[in-house]
Amino acid sequence: xxxxxxxxxxxxxxxxxxxxxxxxxxxxxxxxxxxxxxxxxxxxxxxxxxxxxxxxxxxxxxxxxxxxxxxxxxxxxxxxxxxxxxxxxxxxxxxxxxxxxxxxxxxxxxxxxxxxxxxxxxxxxxxxxxxxxxxxxxxxxxxxxxxxxxxxxxxxxxxxxxxxxxxxxxxxxxxxxxxxxxxxxxxxxxxxxxxxxxxxxxxxxxxxxxxxxxxxxxxxxxxxxxxxxxxxxxxxxxxxxxxxxxxxxxxxxxxxxxxxxxxxxxxxxxxxxxxxxxxxxxxxxxxxxxxxxxxxxxxxxxx
Amino acid sequence: xxxxxxxxxxxxxxxxxxxxxxxxxxxxxxxxxxxxxxxxxxxxxxxxxxxxxxxxxxxxxxxxxxxxxxxxxxxxxxxxxxxxxxxxxxxxxxxxxxxxxxxxxxxxxxxxxxxxxxxxxxxxxxxxxxxxxxxxxxxxxxxxxxxxxxxxxxxxxxxxxxxxxxxxxxxxxxxxxxxxxxxxxxxxxxxxxxxxxxxxxxxxxxxxxxxxxxxxxxxxxxxxxxxxxxxxxxxx
Numbered sequence: 125x126x127x128x129x130x131x132x133x134x135x136x137x138x139x140x141x142x143x144x145x146x147x148x149x150x151x152x153x154x155x156x157x158x159x160x161x162x163x164x165x166x167x168x169x170x171x172x173x174x175x176x177x178x179x180x181x182x183x184x185x186x187x188x189x190x191x192x193x194x195x196x197x198x199x200x201x202x203x204x205x206x207x208x209x210x211x212x213x214x215x216x217x218x219x220x221x222x223x224x225x226x227x228x229x230x231x232x233x234x235x236x237x238x239x240x241x242x243x244x245x246x247x248x249x250x251x252x253x254x255x256x257x258x259x260x261x262x263x264x265x266x267x268x269x270x271x272x273x274x275x276x277x278x279x280x281x282x283x284x285x286x287x288x289x290x291x292x293x294x295x296x297x298x299x300x301x302x303x304x305x306x307x308x309x310x311x312x313x314x315x316x317x318x319x320x321x322x323x324x325x326x327x328x329x330x331x332x333x334x335x336x337x338x339x340x341x342x343x344x345x346x347x348x349x350x351x352x353x354x355x356x357x358x359x360x361x362x363x364x365x366x367x368x369x370x371x372x373x374x375x376x377x378x379x380x381x382x383x384x385x386x387x388x389x390x391x392x393x394x395x396x397x398x399x400x401x402x403x404x405x406x407x408x409x410x411x412x413x414x415x416x417x418x419x420x421x422x423x424x425x426x427x
Numbered sequence: 428x429x430x431x432x433x434x435x436x437x438x439x440x441x442x443x444x445x446x447x448x449x450x451x452x453x454x455x456x457x458x459x460x461x462x463x464x465x466x467x468x469x470x471x472x473x474x475x476x477x478x479x480x481x482x483x484x485x486x487x488x489x490x491x492x493x494x495x496x497x498x499x500x501x502x503x504x505x506x507x508x509x510x511x512x513x514x515x516x517x518x519x520x521x522x523x524x525x526x527x528x529x530x531x532x533x534x535x536x537x538x539x540x541x542x543x544x545x546x547x548x549x550x551x552x553x554x555x556x557x558x559x560x561x562x563x564x565x566x567x568x569x570x571x572x573x574x575x576x577x578x579x580x581x582x583x584x585x586x587x588x589x590x591x592x593x594x595x596x597x598x599x600x601x602x603x604x605x606x607x608x609x610x611x612x613x614x615x616x617x618x619x620x621x622x623x624x625x626x627x628x629x630x631x632x633x634x635x636x637x638x639x640x641x642x643x644x645x646x647x648x649x650x651x652x653x654x655x656x657x658x659x660x661x662x663x
Contacts, residue, residue, distance in 0.1 A: 178510040197516065205514035215509040219435055231428035232513055 126190070130155045130310035131176060136185035137334075138171050145171040147334040149184065151326070153312050158305050160321040160342075161314040163331035164418055169314040170212050172331070173281055177209060190278055190348045205233070207376035208277035212284050212314075215270040220303055222250050222267060229271045241274040247296070261288035273300060282302060282313035283407045286320060300322050319409040327411065342410070349413050350388040352378040354395050355402040364398060365391055371416050383408070429515065429523035436496055441531045443481050444489035445538055451485060452478060452539040456546045461555060465565070471554055472629035476620060478560045482539055483619050487564060487573045490532050491594045492576020497524055498658065499585040525578060532574050536567040560621060569618040569643045573598055573605040575650035580658040615645050 131153035142255035157163045163169045172356030176189050190206050197216045199359040217225060226245075230236045241403045245252065248266040251258075259267065265288040266410050267282050270278060280301075286294045294317075301324050305311055321328070328345055329411040330338035338345070354360075355378055365382050374381040380392050388405055395403050462661065486611050498520060501507040540563050549556045580594040610646040616622045617639045620631055 174508065177512055179508060201514050201516060207512075209508070211509075211510040211512070215506040217432070217436070217502075217506055217509070220432075221438075224435065228428050228432055232515070277449050330602055355554040 128155055129153060129188075130157075131189050131312060132189070133176075133187035134185055136170075136172070136175060136187050137183050137427070138175060138180065139183045144334050146175070146182075149331075149334070149336055151187075151329060151339070152335060153310065153319040153329075155310050156305065156308055157217070157293060157326045158301060158311045158313070158324050159327040159329060160323045160325035161312060161329050162316075162318070162321065162414055163314070165413070167331045168334040168420075170283055172265075173283055173312075175207070176281070177204060179205065182337065184374065197316065203252055205270055206278045207281055208272035208275045208279075210272045210285055214261075214266055214288070216256045216267060218255070219254055223252035224280075225256060226252075226271070226274075230274075231353045233275045235276040237274050237276060241270065244273060251286050252392075253269075262293060265289050266293065267299070269297065273304065277309060279310045282311070284315055285313055286315060293389070294320065295345060314382050318409075318414055322388045322410045330417050338413075345410065346407060346414055349387040349408040350384050351406050351408050352382045352384060352388055352391050352395070353402070353404040353406070354382065354400045356380070356398065356400055360398055365394060367391065367394075372419070383412075428520060430527050433496075433527035437527060438451045438533060438657055439537070440489075440492055440495075441486070441505075444485075444492070444535055447538040448482065448485055448535060448580055450540045451655065452482060453542040453546050455481065456543050458472045460546070460552060461548050463490060470629065471552060472558065474553070475558055475562065476629050477625060478543060479566070480619050483566065483570070483615070487598060487618075488595070490528075490570065490574040491577035491598055492591060493528050493531055494574050494579075494594065495537075495581050495590055495620055497521065497578070497581050499582055499661070500587075500590065503585040503587070517661075519657055520576075521582075522580055522656060525575070525654075528578065529571065532571060533567050536563050536570070538558065541569070556629075557633075558631055561635055564635060565620055565631075565640070566617055567612060572614060572643050572647040572650060575647045575654070576601070579650045579654045579657070582654045610641075612639070614646070617643060 129152050131151060133149050134150045136149040136151070137144065147193070149168075149172060161169050161172075167395040171180070174256060175182050176187060178197075183197065189203045192203045194203065205399060206413055220228065226241060230241070232350070239395070244250075244266075247401070248270060250267055250270065251265060256264065256267070269285065272282070286297055289297060295390055298320060301311055301313070325342050327341050328338060340348075357378065358373070359378055360380065362375055362380075365373055365380070367384075369384050369386050370382055370391065371385055373382040383404055384391055391401055394404060434517045456474065456478055475579055498507055498510060498517065501510055528621070540559050542555075544556070544559055574595055577594045580597060584590040584593055587599075591627070602615040606615065611622070613622070617636060622639065623632055624630070625632065
């Protein structure tokens, strides 16, 4: 079963004192997919990634990346050999020049692609002799991406990869991600830019307060979430639409918006029985699904 | 390449220290050679001994600074995730730092004394090369423990100012305590040559205090083991 997953975790948890950063996370990321890892700031995305790469130890639970146990020191080293990682802050050694950091990174990976390195150095207009500390944020991001793309990784883990990039850079990045995926590289990336995620991701995981709330393919998500706009001739109590699949109801006088997860027909049927003047069912953007999902969380936590 | 990284990381600190120590020794010995301090004219051996006293102070400050850095410091400046994402263990990271550091520590002990030899040759003063060699051995082999004290502190504290401040504090404390209660076992006195020098001739004996040097090296190894232990247990 592990063979079809790039990442799999079971009840993976991390606590710092009394604070839980990640709570019993059961994550499964399939191979050869682009999986988006979404969540608000402090949701536990970076902590999860750091645990997957053996940078921090889980408090409890287990996990495997490309078949290797994340808590096993030797296996973790092997995981890092096969995984390219771009961190949230695009960490780079300020005291090195662009050329030095490329040479340094290259030395750890025998299957380094020099042609890709040269191509990206040219495309990103990175000055080889310049010190990293003098680069702009965007250039640092590009350099970090070069270091990841010039390798031949089995899995690419990117934490906010488009941060600091201009629209041209973002476009280039998204195209690169699709190219990498078509070459058989599994991609697991976190981002706050949901419009970008929607363009490239096959699968979406949403984390909130350390817990996984959504783990579905983007197509499934799009199919299952619907917004139903209703108009009545008089105001209708919201209770009439409190079904288990209803996420949220907004009422403005005779107008009502119902946000449902799966089976919109129950709401449509009830609306027709209540003589709705207008029933309009429309698909929901990933951004709205994300906002709804994380908005629900405080109520769920109280249950 | 980890050694290359360690070298690039410490290069500015090392070169600045090397230039300062070398310049200090050359100028000190040149001036003391009759230009400013005529009393040294007749007592070259004493001049070398005094040079070692001053050199040790600056050398210890320099090697403690060279011991700073590593993963804990990287966590504070945000590059730790780049380093820890490399397919290498924490032990290798630490060993490469120590390896490069030891070479730099040796250079910091050797080059200033080579400058002294150069000045002596220029002003045509006779000196015993064996005495210079003895001072270098005492400084480097006996004083390696100070570098590893710096390394150990750097695996515990990551602050840009707090780590060196704590390291200097520890070194000072060790020097004061050993000087007050364990005078015959003081590493500071061992390194300056104070424990073994003949006060009438200001010559170091033919046989260096190897037992003391060995003890100091053992203490240095203990510091290294503690650093490895601390780094392996760290969760970052």
